[in-house]
Amino acid sequence: MENYLVAMAVFAGLYGLMALGLNVIWGMAGMINLGLVGFMAVGAYTSALLTVRHATWPIPLGILAAVLVTATAGALVARITARMRGDYLAIVTLGFSEVVRLVAANEIRFTNGTDGISAIPGPWRGEVAPATFNLIFLGLTALAVLVVYLVCQRIRHSPYGRVLRAIRDDDQVTAVAGKPVLRFKTEAFAVGAAITGFAGALYGHYNAYIAPEGFVPLITIYVVLALTAGGTGTNAGAVVGAVLVVAFMEGTRFVVAAIPGLAAVQIAAVREFLIAALLILLLRVRPQGLFPERHIRHPVPDPR
Amino acid sequence: MPMSLNRRGLLAGTAAALAAPSVIRAQAEPIRLGALNPLTGAGGPYGPSMRKAIEGIVEAVNAAGGIGGRRVQLFGEDTQTNPDAAVRAARKLIDVDRVAAIMGTWASAVTTAVAPLCWESRTMLFTVSGADSITQLPHRGFIIRTQPNSSLQITKLAEFLGERGARNIFILAAQTPFAEPNRVILEREMPKYGGRVAGQVIYDRDKTVFRSEVDQALRARPDYIFLNGYTPDVTIILRELFRAGWTGGKVAPAYAVNQRLLDSLPAEVTNGTVTWAPSPDVESPAFKRLQALLGTNDPDPYSCQTNDHASLACLAIARAGAATGEAIREHVRQISQGGGERVTDVVEGLRLLREGRKIDYAGASGACDFTDTGDILTCPFRYEIAEGAKLRTLRIA
Numbered sequence: 001m002e003n004y005l006v007a008m009a010v011f012a013g014l015y016g017l018m019a020l021g022l023n024v025i026w027g028m029a030g031m032i033n034l035g036l037v038g039f040m041a042v043g044a045y046t047s048a049l050l051t052v053r054h055a056t057w058p059i060p061l062g063i064l065a066a067v068l069v070t071a072t073a074g075a076l077v078a079r080i081t082a083r084m085r086g087d088y089l090a091i092v093t094l095g096f097s098e099v100v101r102l103v104a105a106n107e108i109r110f111t112n113g114t115d116g117i118s119a120i121p122g123p124w125r126g127e128v129a130p131a132t133f134n135l136i137f138l139g140l141t142a143l144a145v146l147v148v149y150l151v152c153q154r155i156r157h158s159p160y161g162r163v164l165r166a167i168r169d170d171d172q173v174t175a176v177a178g179k180p181v182l183r184f185k186t187e188a189f190a191v192g193a194a195i196t197g198f199a200g201a202l203y204g205h206y207n208a209y210i211a212p213e214g215f216v217p218l219i220t221i222y223v224v225l226a227l228t229a230g231g232t233g234t235n236a237g238a239v240v241g242a243v244l245v246v247a248f249m250e251g252t253r254f255v256v257a258a259i260p261g262l263a264a265v266q267i268a269a270v271r272e273f274l275i276a277a278l279l280i281l282l283l284r285v286r287p288q289g290l291f292p293e294r295h296i297r298h299p300v301p302d303p304r
Numbered sequence: 305m306p307m308s309l310n311r312r313g314l315l316a317g318t319a320a321a322l323a324a325p326s327v328i329r330a331q332a333e334p335i336r337l338g339a340l341n342p343l344t345g346a347g348g349p350y351g352p353s354m355r356k357a358i359e360g361i362v363e364a365v366n367a368a369g370g371i372g373g374r375r376v377q378l379f380g381e382d383t384q385t386n387p388d389a390a391v392r393a394a395r396k397l398i399d400v401d402r403v404a405a406i407m408g409t410w411a412s413a414v415t416t417a418v419a420p421l422c423w424e425s426r427t428m429l430f431t432v433s434g435a436d437s438i439t440q441l442p443h444r445g446f447i448i449r450t451q452p453n454s455s456l457q458i459t460k461l462a463e464f465l466g467e468r469g470a471r472n473i474f475i476l477a478a479q480t481p482f483a484e485p486n487r488v489i490l491e492r493e494m495p496k497y498g499g500r501v502a503g504q505v506i507y508d509r510d511k512t513v514f515r516s517e518v519d520q521a522l523r524a525r526p527d528y529i530f531l532n533g534y535t536p537d538v539t540i541i542l543r544e545l546f547r548a549g550w551t552g553g554k555v556a557p558a559y560a561v562n563q564r565l566l567d568s569l570p571a572e573v574t575n576g577t578v579t580w581a582p583s584p585d586v587e588s589p590a591f592k593r594l595q596a597l598l599g600t601n602d603p604d605p606y607s608c609q610t611n612d613h614a615s616l617a618c619l620a621i622a623r624a625g626a627a628t629g630e631a632i633r634e635h636v637r638q639i640s641q642g643g644g645e646r647v648t649d650v651v652e653g654l655r656l657l658r659e660g661r662k663i664d665y666a667g668a669s670g671a672c673d674f675t676d677t678g679d680i681l682t683c684p685f686r687y688e689i690a691e692g693a694k695l696r697t698l699r700i701a
Contacts, residue, residue: 004399011392106479115437118416130424207391208420213413214387253381253396264359265352268343268382 006134008250010206013141014199016242018219019226020148020235021195027233027293028161029188030168032090035077036196036223038097041215043070043197044204045104048117051205059121059205066201067194074193078186097217105212116211120204137206144202145239148195152235155191164188165233222249229282231289240290248278334377335370335627337362337617338403338427340393340418341610345385347410350606353598354408354432355380357607360597361614361650368651371622379403383410387417394418398425404627407613409433410606422446427629428636430613432606436485439677445633447678448616450609450669452582454482458489460685461555461580465528466497468578470553474502474526476517476541478509478533486532502526509537518544528553535565546573557581561690571693583686583700584608590615590648590668605669612667615650616640619665622657640665641673641681 018036025033046069047062049055057065081092104111111117123140125133155161163184166174175181204210222245230241256262256271286292339358342351362378370376379401381393390409397403398421405428409415412435419438422429423446431438432451439449452460465473473494477483483506491501502524505517518541521529529545531538531554538560545554558581566574584591584605594603594611617632619639624631639653644662647653656663666672670683688695 001400004395007395007399008392114413115435116413116416118420118437118441207417209387209417211387211413211416213411214417216386218386219388250392250396253393263352264339264341264355264380264382265343267380268384271382272344 003131003134006131006138008246010134010138010141012243012246013138013145014203014206015223015226015246016145016239017141017148017199017202018196018223019230019238019242020145020152021192021199022223022227023192023233023235023238024152024155024164024195025189025192027227027238028156028164028168029185029192030164030171031078031185031189032086033093033189033192034090034217034220034224035093035095035097035100036220037215037217038093038100039070039074039193039196040200040203040219041097041100041104041210041212042073043067043200044210044215045111045117046070046197047201048120048204048210049111052120053112053117059123063198063201063205066197070197070200071190071194073197075186075190077193078189079182082182082185094217094220097215097220101212101215104215111212114212116209116214117204118209120208120210122205122208125208141202141206144198148198149235149239152195152238156235160184225279227289229279229289231291231293233293234289234291237289237291237293244282244290245279248275252278332370332374334375335618335621336377336379336401336403337614338397338401338406339378339380339408339610340383340390340397340406341380341408342385342410342414343382345383347383347385350410350604351382353600353604353607354410354610356598357594357603357611358407358614360594361611361618364651365618365654368654371618371627371654372625374627376618383414385411385414387411387413390414391417391421394421398422398427404428404621404629405430405613405617405632407617408606408610412438416441419443419447422629425629428617428632430610430617432609439675439679443678445676445678446629448613448636448674449678450612450672450680450683451605452683453679454485455489456680456682457580457582458486459493461530462490462493462497462499464578464580464685464687465553465555466494466499468528468553470494470497470528470555471499472502472524472526473499473528473530474521474524475504475530475532476514476521477504477506477530478537479506480509483532490530507533507537509533511537512540514541514544517541518548518550522548522550526552528555531556531560533560535560535562539565539568542569542573542577554578555580558686558688561695563695566690566693566695569693571691574690574693577690578698579688579690579695581686583684584668585666585670585684586700588648588666588668590666593649594668603668608668612665612669612672615653615665615667616672618650619647619653619657619663622654637674639663641671 025031043066047066050057050065051062105114163179171181226241226245227238231237252271252274256267341354362376365376383390407430409431412433415431415433423443429447431449434451436453487504494500505520507517554577558579561579620632620636621627623639624635644664647663647665653663673681684700686700687698
């Protein structure tokens with residue numbers, strides 16, 4: 001049981017990282033990004049390809065490369081979609097993630113196609129017992145979440161974060177105020193994508209296996225739900241929301257198993273229904289999420 | 305006061321009666337097995353009956369008194385046909401339910417994602433996934449696969465084409481992960497029957513016209529054309545072959561040339577097309593029992609296979625006298641192959657094992673004999689021919 005809880009905590013942490021990334025792009029800068037899983041895939045594939053398939057780099061270098069590559073990819077996508085907003089941006093980013101998945105499935109020599117990449121190394125995997133590996137990885141994930149959380153908090157409370165929020169609320173006004181809107185948008189997108197790619201790389205090293213089929217829009221939806229449930233715009237909300245989504249997904253397993261007289265397929269359906277119902281209920285009761293964004297007011301310096 | 309004594313006696317008696325079975329139950333800790341099937345998602349059409357096929361075996365074993373007096377308890381989870389969800393479900397089965405075996409993973413990506421968890425935690429994994437790469441993983445014997453890999457499928461195709469007198473085969477293949485491996489295997493196998501592969505064209509399956517591909521095939525002057533695609537593209541190619549006046553042989557996998565395809569084309573276009581596919585062992589008593597259990601005349605191959613997964617796991621545990629993944633790994637081949645009394649029913653197998661006899665299990669999906677890497681050695685195949693918009697079975701062997 002402990003081992004299972006540890007594993008789920010790792011999953012919650014990785015989703016939390018992605019929710020933090022999404023919060024920079026969507027929560028702070030107001031760009032809807034439904035292509036999150038695409039950046040996760042780019043990160044996971046970059047690190048996996050460099051640590052096992054095409055080279056044998058040490059894991060930290062692979063992860064670093066993943067962060068740099070996804071940041072570049074994020075900046076590129078932001079530039080390409082510079083003129084798009086709202087629903088249009090959502091569709092194009094969704095398209096981006098599907099393109100990444102199809103490239104991973106068809107560039108067989110480069111990515112091993114739909115067979116995926118297996119035997120991705122993890123820190124001390126194989127040298128320690130599986131339970132110990134799990135614990136080590138939980139420690140690493142917790143540390144990663146903490147560091148990224150602090151960085152995101154710093155961004156949020158800095159003048160830089162204030163500009164992002166201004167762009168989110170009205171980018172024309174921000175432009176009139178003399179801020180280079182496109183540069184800010186590109187940077188925010190790159191930072192958010194890099195965090196997501198970081199989570200993707202960790203995901204690959206944890207599960208030891210990645211395949212195109214694993215990077216479907218369902219994961220984006222999990223993360224969007226996590227951020228919405230936690231509170232769009234707040235970093236604590238992103239992390240708590242991710243924990244909540246994983247708790248809903250896993251807790252329902254034990255709840256539905258206790259219902260007597262249902263066939264297996266009915267149990268599976270009830271479980272999915274229950275997850276959806278819980279999230280709807282949460283958003284009905286707290287439409288603004290668990291940790292709604294509060295306006296940060298800094299004390300005005302005394303004019304005298 | 306006699307009344308009160310009476311009442312007390314009754315109470316004690318009731319308590320004892322209630323307690324007794326639980327004491328017995330506590331002595332015999334149940335045997336824990338896991339079912340991990342695609343109940344929702346792309347595998348949704350198959351998962352539910354795959355699960356029923358497993359539950360049927362578990363119920364039969366429990367009705368016959370369990371394994372060595374221990375009841376079998378089945379824990380089930382849904383893969384959602386998604387590797388991410390499947391990994392979390394497998395974690396729960398392994399770490400919370402502590403199952404000895406996980407049975408019935410379907411999608412190849414799901415199986416490959418779950419496999420490392422299984423071998424690291426010494427849990428047996430029974431799968432119906434077809435990707436060749438699965439049994440090449442460093443699984444240390446913890447994977448058993450009942451689905452024929454593409455090597456076995458194409459070997460059977462070559463044998464069949466050889467019998468039909470094919471000498472020069474051209475392949476029109478949809479762009480899939482197995483297109484290229486299939487060609488390599490067919491090229492290796494055909495010379496055994498005096499034939500060869502004249503060439504291959506790989507096409508994008510979303511195209512609507514295949515005129516140039518068909519021309520390329522005809523230019524090679526083959527006597528057989530192998531349509532290695534899916535129903536939509538094979539439909540178009542069959543029509544274009546007919547228009548081009550092709551009268552030679554046509555062969556395609558059974559999932560491509562199905563009744564839907566035959567209904568959508570005139571009979572003269574499809575006549576003479578032969579198909580082949582792995583088949584359950586339809587003559588086996590195990591298959592007939594599964595027909596009754598699932599309430600259908602035509603149980604799908606995956607349900608037949610998971611039915612055998614559960615039987616193999618139970619028999620291996622009985623043979624080993626221990627309910628762990630390692631016990632199943634060590635003993636599964638001792639009850640499935642290598643001679644002994646032929647058994648198709650798990651309950652009869654358990655009885656024979658109790659009597660100390662050696663058994664050789666064969667189930668609804670076939671002989672269930674495995675290589676050292678966990679692949680099946682062989683399985684029955686069904687060969688059919690299209691005649692007047694219907695498929696006629698040539699043979700099952």
